[in-house]
Amino acid sequence: MRALLLLLIFISLVFSMDLRKVRDNLYMAQGVNQLPSKENRGFMSNAYGLLTKEGWIVVDALSNPELAREFIKELKKIKDAPILYVIITHYHMDHWFGASAFKEAGAKIIAHRNLKEFYDSGEADMVLEGVKKSFPGVFDNVRPVPPDVVVDSRVKLRVGKKKIEIIPMTPAHTNTDLVVFVDGMLFTGDLTANERIPFMGDRNVYSKGWVEVLDRMIRLRPKLVLSGHGDPGGVEVIKWTRDYLVFVREKVRRLKDEGLFVDEIREALKDTPYKKYPMYDVFHLRNVYSVFNELDMEL
Numbered sequence: 606m607r608a609l610l611l612l613l614i615f616i617s618l619v620f621s622m623d624l625r626k627v628r629d630n631l632y633m634a635q636g637v638n639q640l641p642s643k644e645n646r647g648f649m650s651n652a653y654g655l656l657t658k659e660g661w662i663v664v665d666a667l668s669n670p671e672l673a674r675e676f677i678k679e680l681k682k683i684k685d686a687p688i689l690y691v692i693i694t695h696y697h698m699d700h701w702f703g704a705s706a707f708k709e710a711g712a713k714i715i716a717h718r719n720l721k722e723f724y725d726s727g728e729a730d731m732v733l734e735g736v737k738k739s740f741p742g743v744f745d746n747v748r749p750v751p752p753d754v755v756v757d758s759r760v761k762l763r764v765g766k767k768k769i770e771i772i773p774m775t776p777a778h779t780n781t782d783l784v785v786f787v788d789g790m791l792f793t794g795d796l797t798a799n800e801r802i803p804f805m806g807d808r809n810v811y812s813k814g815w816v817e818v819l820d821r822m823i824r825l826r827p828k829l830v831l832s833g834h835g836d837p838g839g840v841e842v843i844k845w846t847r848d849y850l851v852f853v854r855e856k857v858r859r860l861k862d863e864g865l866f867v868d869e870i871r872e873a874l875k876d877t878p879y880k881k882y883p884m885y886d887v888f889h890l891r892n893v894y895s896v897f898n899e900l901d902m903e904l
């Protein structure tokens with residue numbers, strides 16, 4: 606009996622989704638800096654809940670409906686108010702694949718128009734089949750759902766007295782990126798990462814455009830930058846990400862101009878000052894490869 610009790614306590618400690626209060630009326634579920642696994646249950650990205658007088662606005666839907674339901678449960682513990690909207694920052698699995706649970710909870714889903722195309726074309730189902738195989742046990746209950754509202758230009762969403770700006774920022778990290786700007790808070794999805802190596806390996810990545818949208822985001826002068834992974838921070842989070850992107854682009858371009866092949870460039874850029882940051886081992890060399898290919902197209 607005691608063993609069972611200890612086991613239950615252990616399970617609840619491992620699996621509890623403690624929300625972090627970022628500031629008044631803003632809460633986050635903060636995932637770990639890892640790839641999805643059975644152990645982390647795909648909880649490796651952030652989701653945010655913003656409480657308004659009318660109800661909750663959520664940014665990003667986590668990796669699967671199980672995690673999304675836990676997040677909803679925790680939000681309702683803070684305030685038992687309706688979940689009005691969930692805004693999806695881009696089509697990656699860890700930001701979108703929990704959306705069906707929000708839909709069941711009555712929320713309207715808002716996303717970039719290209720995400721709807723990704724869904725309509727059947728590509729989302731193909732990606733889902735792929736990640737089910739790559740990360741067994743994490744995505745089994747995922748059912749991709751299309752957005753109820755699509756965005757392809759800057760729009761203002763009115764919720765009571767609050768004006769929430771939704772601004773597409775594409776193409777950059779993907780071709781479905783958008784940011785959410787409200788009361789000085791900028792929700793950036795994976796366009797920024799607070800001292801964490803960003804992923805530049807999506808097939809729709811466009812690092813040149815990504816640097817440009819980061820400049821646009823700096824000009825918005827946000828007070829608080831809330832990324833899809835890692836800790837909240839100030840405008841320096843945007844600058845840090847920009848510095849890394851520019852660093853990779855310039856290094857790859859120089860070595861390419863010197864006539865090096867991609868494998869030689871990868872070898873030359875294996876060790877960089879960014880090596881100490883999370884996800885370097887997972888993403889950095891893929892980023893180099895991806896930028897190499899992109900620079901081919903820019904010629």
Ligand SMILES: [Zn+2]
Nearest residue numbers: 695697778795
């Ligand atoms: Zn992403």
